[in-house]
Amino acid sequence: MYSILLSKIDVSFNIIKDEVKKLVHENMRVAILPWTFPFEIDSNQLVNEYFKENDKRYNKYVNPLIDLGIKKEAITICDCYKHSKEELKKIINNSDILVLPGGNPEMFFSKVVHETELLYNIKYFKGLIIGESAGCELHLKRYFITEKNNYYDYFAFYDGFGIIDDTFYMDVHSMDDLDYSKKLQEIANEKKRIVYAIFDDGAIIYNRDVKECKLFGRVDKYLPLY
Numbered sequence: 001m002y003s004i005l006l007s008k009i010d011v012s013f014n015i016i017k018d019e020v021k022k023l024v025h026e027n028m029r030v031a032i033l034p035w036t037f038p039f040e041i042d043s044n045q046l047v048n049e050y051f052k053e054n055d056k057r058y059n060k061y062v063n064p065l066i067d068l069g070i071k072k073e074a075i076t077i078c079d080c081y082k083h084s085k086e087e088l089k090k091i092i093n094n095s096d097i098l099v100l101p102g103g104n105p106e107m108f109f110s111k112v113v114h115e116t117e118l119l120y121n122i123k124y125f126k127g128l129i130i131g132e133s134a135g136c137e138l139h140l141k142r143y144f145i146t147e148k149n150n151y152y153d154y155f156a157f158y159d160g161f162g163i164i165d166d167t168f169y170m171d172v173h174s175m176d177d178l179d180y181s182k183k184l185q186e187i188a189n190e191k192k193r194i195v196y197a198i199f200d201d202g203a204i205i206y207n208r209d210v211k212e213c214k215l216f217g218r219v220d221k222y223l224p225l226y
Contacts, residue, residue: 001208003139003164004130007172008102008200013064015217016203023128026069028096032061033078035111036103036134038151043081051077061099061132070097080111089121096127100135104151105143105158108134112161123162133172136198139163140170144187148180149173155183167211168194170204174220181220188222195222 002023006012013020034051041050051058058077066072076091083091092098100108100122113119129139137143141162147155149172171184174197181197188195196204199218206213215221 001126002128003204003206003208004128005136005139005170005198005204005206006130006132007136007174007198007202009064009130009132010060011200012203012217015201016205017064017067019205019214019216021068024068024070024097026071028070028074028128029094030065030070030075030097030099031078031091031095032075032099032101033080033108033112034061034101034103035078035080036101036105036108038104038107040107043079046079046081047077057101061101065097065099080116085116085118088116088118092118092121092125098122098125098127098129100129100131100138102133102135105134105138105145105160106151108138109159109161119161125163129163136172137170141166144169144171146171146180146183148175164206164208165211166193168196168213171195171197174199174202174218181222184220184222185225188224189226192224194224196220197222 062075065075078088078091131139138160140160142157143160144157147153184195184197197220202218203216204213204219
């Protein structure tokens with residue numbers, strides 16, 4: 001069981017494409033959950049605006065999968081408004097790969113946990129999970145968002161899906177800034193856990209079975225100092 005952890009899939013996926021190819025085959029089925037809306041929408045807006053076929057956001061997540069050799073007809077875009085809870089569970093359980101996109105993590109959490117009740121199916125998914133930005137952070141039981149990346153312009157911790165045991169934290173869209181780095185080091189020291197700072201051109205491939213991280217591109221590692 002592997003997780004691909006990214007800040008920006010359209011920047012960093014080429015860095016890990018050869019490694020990911022070792023984990024996939026052309027007959028795999030994929031479920032994409034593009035539920036990270038900035039505000040509430042409906043099924044029509046999801047299909048025809050937010051995640052419209054062949055538009056920028058759609059291509060951002062679908063094209064890397066096709067580049068891996070996966071057939072387009074094997075990719076299902078899950079509709080949290082149109083598909084029933086049982087239909088969504090069936091789609092996920094019959095998939096080999098889950099894609100958790102970036103965007104609004106609180107909206108995503110609400111859709112999965114409270115509205116579709118898919119937390120168990122996602123948390124214990126046995127296949128490959130690709131998480132970008134919000135979809136990366138939500139892998140954890142508890143995650144933080146820096147003031148720079150938060151919709152509300154303040155630092156805070158939030159509940160995640162718990163796909164990964166919280167043996168470390170991740171920061172997405174990291175930046176070269178002394179105060180920013182200082183804050184990440186403070187979190188590592190306070191929580192007694194490693195903090196991985198994933199820049200837009202960085203990625204982590206995490207083996208969920210043996211709890212092993214492989215770092216690619218720009219990923220800084222903050223160790224607890226005391």
